[in-house]
Amino acid sequence: MGFCLLQPYRFYVTILLCILYFQHVTTENKNKMQSTQKSPELSGHVLNNISFSILQPWDQYCYINELPKLNKLGEYYIEIICKVNNTVLNFLDFRRFTSRIQENMLFSVDITCGYNGSVFFPYPGRARLLHSLRISNCVLKGFTSEATSDVIDTIPDSMKYFTLVNSVIFMSQYDFQQFQGAKHLTQAFQCGNVNAVKIIEYNISCWIGNMNKRSRLETFQARPNFRERTCTYKYLRHLQKSFSIIQPFTRRIDKSMYPNIETLNFSAASIIETPKQVQEWRLESKYLKYLDLSHNLIDDLYPIICHDSHNGDSPEGFVDLRYNNISSLRLFGFTKLISSICDKLTVNIRNNPFRCDCEVKHFQDFLQKYIINRTASSFRYMHGEKTILTRYKYLYDLKCYNPPSLRGRIISELSLSEIGCKPKLQIVTYVPTGPIIVVMLVSLFLCVSLFVGFRYRDQMAVSCSKWLK
Numbered sequence: 279m280g281f282c283l284l285q286p287y288r289f290y291v292t293i294l295l296c297i298l299y300f301q302h303v304t305t306e307n308k309n310k311m312q313s314t315q316k317s318p319e320l321s322g323h324v325l326n327n328i329s330f331s332i333l334q335p336w337d338q339y340c341y342i343n344e345l346p347k348l349n350k351l352g353e354y355y356i357e358i359i360c361k362v363n364n365t366v367l368n369f370l371d372f373r374r375f376t377s378r379i380q381e382n383m384l385f386s387v388d389i390t391c392g393y394n395g396s397v398f399f400p401y402p403g404r405a406r407l408l409h410s411l412r413i414s415n416c417v418l419k420g421f422t423s424e425a426t427s428d429v430i431d432t433i434p435d436s437m438k439y440f441t442l443v444n445s446v447i448f449m450s451q452y453d454f455q456q457f458q459g460a461k462h463l464t465q466a467f468q469c470g471n472v473n474a475v476k477i478i479e480y481n482i483s484c485w486i487g488n489m490n491k492r493s494r495l496e497t498f499q500a501r502p503n504f505r506e507r508t509c510t511y512k513y514l515r516h517l518q519k520s521f522s523i524i525q526p527f528t529r530r531i532d533k534s535m536y537p538n539i540e541t542l543n544f545s546a547a548s549i550i551e552t553p554k555q556v557q558e559w560r561l562e563s564k565y566l567k568y569l570d571l572s573h574n575l576i577d578d579l580y581p582i583i584c585h586d587s588h589n590g591d592s593p594e595g596f597v598d599l600r601y602n603n604i605s606s607l608r609l610f611g612f613t614k615l616i617s618s619i620c621d622k623l624t625v626n627i628r629n630n631p632f633r634c635d636c637e638v639k640h641f642q643d644f645l646q647k648y649i650i651n652r653t654a655s656s657f658r659y660m661h662g663e664k665t666i667l668t669r670y671k672y673l674y675d676l677k678c679y680n681p682p683s684l685r686g687r688i689i690s691e692l693s694l695s696e697i698g699c700k701p702k703l704q705i706v707t708y709v710p711t712g713p714i715i716v717v718m719l720v721s722l723f724l725c726v727s728l729f730v731g732f733r734y735r736d737q738m739a740v741s742c743s744k745w746l747k
Contacts, residue, residue, distance in 0.1 A: 335365055336372065355409065357386045362395035366419065369398055373405040384409040391416035400424040402470040403440070410439040421447045422457045425467040437471045441478040450487040469509035478518040510535040518543035541568045549574040556597055559623060561585045569597045576602040579627060584620040595623040604630040605680070607641040607689070624669040631679035636699040638689055645674055645690050
């Protein structure tokens with residue numbers, strides 16, 4: 279009886295199994311079609327009678343695009359695009375692959391990781407014929423594996439564009455201890471890609487085995503004890519960098535030379551003091567236009583010395599110091615900014631936790647002199663005719679953060695009593711000398727008269743009596 283009751287359900291189960299099988303077959307065929315519709319596979323690819331293949335698992339997760347020829351006659355530019363999930367992509371496979379390729383090809387590699395995807399990537403990613411490299415959203419293994427190997431310096435540095443973003447460096451405790459104890463680091467590891475035109479290394483954190491949580495690289499106090507190198511990036515135009523695994527960040531960038539740099543982005547890098555590129559504006563980087571130091575820990579605005587040319591051919595410059603810890607508005611940090619040599623530099627200090635006490639009285643006087651009164655040094659000329667307020671007019675709208683009672687108040691509008699300053703008593707420093715002389719003479723005459731009268735009173739009394747008679 280029970281068996282008979284189950285008979286109708288067997289029919290539905292059979293239909294369901296058929297549907298599932300059909301979906302499975304359809305999905306497999308679809309995947310095969312998608313794989314064939316990609317640009318030519320890496321394995322066994324032929325380009326203009328040039329054949330090459332690459333090791334697994336690159337051929338499973340990557341495909342290539344053939345881009346137009348470069349300016350150089352007979353040179354081809356090949357883009358390899360990889361989507362990595364549930365596996366480790368080994369960068370060394372690509373290095374071995376390019377060692378077999380002839381000279382008339384350049385490669386661009388773009389690796390994006392998904393679920394459980396990682397890359398074995400020895401920094402800075404040297405490989406022959408590698409023109410551009412981008413790695414994003416990946417777990418990076420073997421990051422310091424070639425830090426002490428001088429062999430890496432023998433590989434030509436051909437990379438022009440390097441991007442490493444939103445990734446995590448994973449190191450075992452053993453690897454971390456080995457790295458911290460290193461006495462020698464290669465030039466390639468210390469300096470990275472010195473021939474690059476554009477470098478972006480942003481939002482990188484580090485995970486060390488058996489540690490409870492992920493940490494920013496800047497939090498590590500112990501650094502390798504190595505000989506410092508001065509790194510020169512003579513072709514670099516754009517640099518965005520927010521970490522240094524070797525040494526404190528400011529020290530690293532102060533030991534670097536950027537003769538042709540135009541944009542430096544050091545935002546959110548845990549910098550605690552202004553680097554030399556600010557303190558000595560355009561001393562070494564004559565073409566620097568934009569320096570982003572926002573969202574750091576800088577707590578003071580040191581005097582800025584400008585080295586712009588006097589012939590007026592220097593480009594406009596901008597330094598972003600927003601969202602730092604600058605609390606004091608002492609004048610010595612501003613007086614240089616309004617000088618004629620700095621007339622093309624704008625420094626933005628908005629959104630800092632300014633402390634409003636009696637010290638800001640000098641800042642208010644500064645605003646009154648250079649902003650409100652619109653002196654000649656605070657003007658910029660447009661088209662040779664119209665004058666507008668300088669780029670520093672925004673200083674007039676800066677707001678207090680401390681004390682809490684003044685939070686949100688505009689600094690320039692505070693009274694002396696609100697910032698705890700007592701009005702100074704006016705001291706008279708000039709008194710006319712004429713009245714003083716008259717008073718002194720009268721006093722002297724009275725004193726002499728009293729003395730004479732007292733001294734010769736008897737004689738005077740006799741004389742007066744005789745005169746009355």
